[in-house]
Amino acid sequence: MQITSPTIILDKKKCHHNIFLMAQKARAHNLIFRPHFKTHQSAIIGQWFRDFGVDKISVSSVEMAAYFVKNGWDDITIAFVFNILETQKLNDIAKIAKINILVDSIETIFYLDKHISENIGVFIKIDLGNKRTGVEYDSIVNISTLIDQLSKSKNLTFKGFIGHSGNSYKSKNKEEILSVHQNSLEKIKQLRSIYISKYPDIIFSIGDTPTNTVADDFTNIDEIRPGNFVFNDVKQVNMGVCSYEDVAIIVACPIVSKHSRRNEIIVYCGAIHLSKDFVIGKNGERLYGKVVFLNENGWTNPVDDVYVSELYQEHGVIKASHSFLFKAKIGDLIGIMPIHSCLTVSALKKYQTTDGDVIGTF
């Protein structure tokens, strides 16, 4: 299909390889592999995971869970502290599939206990240091109160503890990621020592691409839930999690205007396509994307010193060298490697593979 507007290009081989590596790692460490599907959000890409033995998934909303249930998945963790306003929708999908949710408050358990009619697996969300949601790992009184309340509930089953070391995304390199991971392992070790004898079947689940990719020690961990690794992005490369060759998507976009006096190219590709996540460049500048050339096999590695410097609603500004300006013509398509692939997919909601297939999302 002829590309005329901003379109995600997906390299299926790279994507398969990313899935293979993570599935292999999970198996080597005897971990349940429950990938987070919020990154690709696609039933078709979801099927690719089946070849690697995946039959359990994570999603980030009740609606996304409903979409994957409709597409044949029957063991889903909604990896977001549960929003009680969606209890009816939860009841609906739990009639057909095995659903786990996350809680971090007694209010939510009280409410669900009264209003839920299906059996639901419940993980207690633990704050492993990310400081977003979750009970502090050492708030033993709080945690025990939640477990006690779950134990009394007819339809809610205590499944274990779940954490997300999202703070790993603040790392500058592998060492910092490993330090975040070690810190999480310490916390989980303590939790496990307290609860495992009374609840021998509970599981300890962690997730985030940086630690899951870089770490080799998964002591006391039963399950991993990475998501971003399926595509990777500039942020992962910057942290040393992967290389540019491992990034499986770019956004193809038309060049619409050139400004040689200020070394800038304007592309049709803005905040509504890429989202506005950025990384900080070596001179303190904001980078909203790296720039690649498209070719027969997909795309090149990013061009040195050429990057997306500003994003408006539909416009992207590319800071370019003179040689890049010379090569790039109005009406050409160039590629932008996204800073954050999850948000880019969420914005564009569609892929074209390097083989020319079109794949939709949730």
Next chain:
Amino acid sequence: MQITSPTIILDKKKCHHNIFLMAQKARAHNLIFRPHFKTHQSAIIGQWFRDFGVDKISVSSVEMAAYFVKNGWDDITIAFVFNILETQKLNDIAKIAKINILVDSIETIFYLDKHISENIGVFIKIDLGNKRTGVEYDSIVNISTLIDQLSKSKNLTFKGFIGHSGNSYKSKNKEEILSVHQNSLEKIKQLRSIYISKYPDIIFSIGDTPTNTVADDFTNIDEIRPGNFVFNDVKQVNMGVCSYEDVAIIVACPIVSKHSRRNEIIVYCGAIHLSKDFVIGKNGERLYGKVVFLNENGWTNPVDDVYVSELYQEHGVIKASHSFLFKAKIGDLIGIMPIHSCLTVSALKKYQTTDGDVIGTF
């Protein structure tokens, strides 16, 4: 309709009043009012403009033009330097409606001249100081070359000059906005003095909510194309363009988690709902949204010192006072006033009015 997930709430009265004020201003200054529909992106809201005599509109993409053509609009400016890869789509809509486009390069004119089969109005995009797209206003050789080429074309008609003082968005107050506007007026005055005698029918068009709202001098201007004013947002309030009472949309979102030790509330409302635009607060902090209470009539003004401090894919972190934490309960809906309403609408693509009606977008 019961709200259970992030949903834009639209106050129709405030929106009507915003349209009324801008339409009245355009009439008072004898300006063509060609509002930019990229902010609301909705056929139904578009109809509200008809009551104020609007029959010409601006849009930001060829696809958005096609949507509004299908919904009865027949005089549309695609206010984005034309992307020649969409020439076929342009031909298709220009068969049914009067379409104007923007160009800033001779390459684009050459290409269109060969490939366009319908009559298209062409504005030369002038850079009024925004440094994004457009020919520099004093590049008289360039501008004259573009005009000459247009004059030779069978299907392309030179319509005039168009500018967008997007740099007004960097202003801190009305005085700075007015200074941006005066600067634009100077440039337009010079262009007019050069070209109006040879091309007496051309028009000079400007657009952007800050200058169009604040300015009272529209000497040498024929047309305005503001967009954001239809809803406004925190950014406009911060620049002194309007007050919080003039902001016509907020996003209702469920509270899912509370953290009293660090004075934080977590809501189901993230980057995929609000986008990631921010303003800088008085202590240098990033504000991704202001927080309001919902009530029978819509919502309150923003609560002092309570704001969205971080956005993840689906999570929003709200920095709250203790009194706010005390009032806000898990399962409550609260409102977030967006920093940038255009991007929020583009992300959520649907409204619920304070009267309970649901309105779709493009």
